[in-house]
Amino acid sequence: MAMQPIVTLFERSSAAPGPGLSPRLKEAYGGDLCLPLPTSRPVYVAANFVTTLDGVASYQLPGQSGGGAISGFNEQDQFIMGLLRSLTDAVLIGSGTLHGDAGHVRIPEFVYPRLREEFRSFRQAILHKPIHPLNVVITGSGEIRLDEPTFHTPELSTLIITNETGRRRLRRDHGDALAVTQVRTVAGGGRVSPSDALKILREEFGVERLALEGGPTLLGQFLAEGLVDELFLTLSPHVAGRSEADARPGLIAQMAFLPENAPRFDLLSLKMAHSHLYARYQRRAA
Template sequence: MARGGHFPQGLHDRYDGELHIALHPDRPTVVANFVTTLDGVVAFDVDESSGGGEVSGFFDLDRFVMGLLRAMADAVLVGAGTVRSAPTHEWTARRVHRASTALYAEWRAGMGVGSPQPTTIVATASGGLDPSHPGLSAPDVPVIVATTEAGGRRLAQVALAPNVRVEIAGTENGVAAPRLVEIAGSIGARLILCEGGPHLIGDLLGAGLLDELFLTIAPQIAGRDDATPRLGLVQGVAFTLTGAPWADLVSVRRADDHLFLRYRFDRDGG
């Protein structure tokens, strides 16, 4: 079983071929979308004030592909660090590539995805979220905040919008990756798009739950030094030589000097 298929005219003009994502029969499929520099950096600032947009140079086709993936997903999963780094963002297709909004909606409906917008699922141990963040307060975008008891107590003190549900699902260390996937499954999600950040994707990889990675490589080098450590694609987990996940390269696309790579970790094909 798969999600995707023929594009309506207009999307087809911008993405060569078709896009299908295989779905697991027994749990939601999890794919991630990131952009890195040639040297693997995902954000120039460690203080959460810049992110993928700056890394890609706000490259239009990177935003377009991000929109395609959001249009396919039942849920977009993000860590609170990513939410705090993007104070004006909303995790919808319309927000990332406004010009394609109608085409994305047409494609989503054609695929039979039940909801007009993907549910945003935010993982936070601390509960440190601004309730007025547009990504948490758009009335037509359902939001689940997956957190700890301490996070729940903190969130109980702020006025969250009616579209936001808080789910206490973790220990003081955070919410285990399988629980995050289970929460998405509990709302009927078959396809989860994880948009980071590096700590959250680290949790998913560590739990063996990341099925695919859509990785854009932007043609610049960020560098790092001791004073500027900078985040890489994966943080918070260090695999051993024998335990490191390997992936199959599913597709390579090119637009100008950016590369669009698609990898599958579930090497049996899902």
């Protein structure tokens, strides 16, 4: 059965230059979509998340920690995720997302296999990009499961960005098996600063547009540095709740803003299918 079309409820006219979507992708999305090229910073960053009505981003339950459980495996949400992957040069996640949603590979056709050939031809024939976006994982500790399918998917390039401590741990744990991925190291032993990560992605890997897929900890850091240009946020019509025993993360974690410095966004579009809402926000300049 064909996917119920996404209905556009509101759309601010956008002057973003670019080739736009293929007719089939445009029809499924209920309109066109183009991410701008970066202007003032090295990489244009579009974050993509789904939360419940009460703002929960993960049930934090074994096997049900990912965004799929939050959206109820909503087909349109999965399509939009595939679409954003197909529009970007790289997908970035933290190690918590790699392991928390084990088995997931961040390529368009993994999350929305129905349009596998369409995504592939769109990237290659229209955008002139490699078949898959580079998959990038950030880690400080270097505790990475290299048996994740991400590191063993044909035609998929992967990259781990870490610090010196993380690099030592990766070498110690994996030895020659580390050759399945590329690794880049920033100086020091603490967190990798998001701007350092973006500099590496642009200068060494030619990344201009990035899909930031989480998780909440990494998103908080990118927001704190003012590095999120757009936020694609699916609002799932579920309520997950929280308790002392189940301290489920919200959209961001490990980061708290004040009313005077809370990042603000403007609505670019609002779409719906069934009872899910798909909002596209643009960061408001400080």
